[in-house]
C-alpha cells in the first residue's frame with residue numbers, strides 16, 4: 001500500500017512525560033499505519049500508553065521524538081492557528097471522559113464545534129443527533145442522558161465538522177455489551193457510509209473483535225497486531241500465515257486474565273479489611289467479573305479454551 005492510502009502514519013513516536021523531576025516514558029518508538037476507511041482498535045493494560053498515543057494523533061500533545069502524519073499533514077510540527085484548525089477539522093475526538101459541556105443542551109453541544117469553526121448548521125446538528133439515535137432528546141442536558149446516550153452524543157459532537165478521522169478513547173468503557181456494540185456499530189457505519197478512518201481504544205475483546213485490526217500495546221510498545229476476521233482456530237492451527245499474531249493475542253489474553261484475577265483478589269482483601277465500602281466493592285467486582293468472562297470467552301473462541309490456562 002502506498003503512503004497515500006494511509007490516513008494515519010506514526011513513525012517511531014516516543015513520549016516522555018516529566019512530572020516533578022521524574023521522567024515517565026509512556027511510548028517507546030511506536031510505529032503504526034492506519035489505512036483510510038478502516039476501524040482500528042488499540043488494546044492494552046491500564047497505563048500502556050493508549051491515551052498518550054491518541055493524544056499525539058489528535059494534536060493534543062506532542063511527541064518527544066518521532067513523527068505523526070495524519071491526512072498528509074505533519075501533526076507534530078503544527079502550532080498556533082494551524083494546530084487549532086487541525087483539531088477542529090481533521091479530528092473528531094471522543095474522550096475517555098465524554099467532555100460534553102454540562103450547561104449546554106445536546107443540540108447546543110453538537111453546534112459548539114461548528115460555531116468554533118464559524119459554520120453553525122442547525123439542520124446538520126439535528127441530522128447528526130438522528131444518526132446516533134438521539135432524536136427527540138435535543139433539548140436534554142448531558143446529565144439528563146444515560147451513559148450510553150451521553151456516549152452517542154459525544155460521537156455526534158466529534159462528527160460535527162465532518163472530520164476524516166475519528167478517535168475514540170474507550171468509547172464503550174462503562175457500558176454494557178449491548179450498548180457497547182451499538183456504539184461500535186455506529187463507528188463502523190461511519191467507515192462504511194462516510195469513508196471515515198476510526199481509531200478506538202478498549203479493554204474489551206468483544207469490541208476489538210468487531211473491528212478491522214487490533215494493535216496490542218504494552219508498556220509503551222506495540223506487542224503485535226492481528227486481524228480478528230483472520231483468526232479462527234489457533235489450537236487447531238487452521239489459519240495460515242498468522243500464527244505469530246495469534247500466539248501474541250492468546251498470550252496477551254492469558255496475561256490479562258491473570259492480572260484481572262490478581263485485581264479481584266486485591267479488591268476482596270481490601271473489602272475484608274473494611275477499606276472498601278460494600279457498594280463500591282460490588283460494583284467494581286461485577287465490572288472485573290464481566291471483563292474476566294469476556295476474556296475467557298475470547299480465549300475459547302480462539303480455540304485456546306479456559307482449560308489451557
Ligand SMILES: Nc1ncnc2c1ncn2[C@@H]1O[C@H](COP(=O)(O)OP(=O)(O)OP(=O)(O)O)[C@@H](O)[C@H]1O
Pocket residue numbers: 017018019024025026044045046047048049050051052053
Ligand atoms: N500528563 C502526564 N504526566 C505524567 N505521566 C503521565 C501523564 N499522562 C500519562 N502519564 C503516564 O504515562 C503512561 C501511559 O498513560 P496513558 O494514559 O497513555 O495509559 P492508558 O493506556 O491510556 O491507560 P488507561 O487504560 O488506564 O486509560 C502511564 O504510566 C501514565 O501514568
Ligand SMILES: [Mg+2]
Pocket residue numbers: 050051052096169
Ligand atoms: Mg487511557
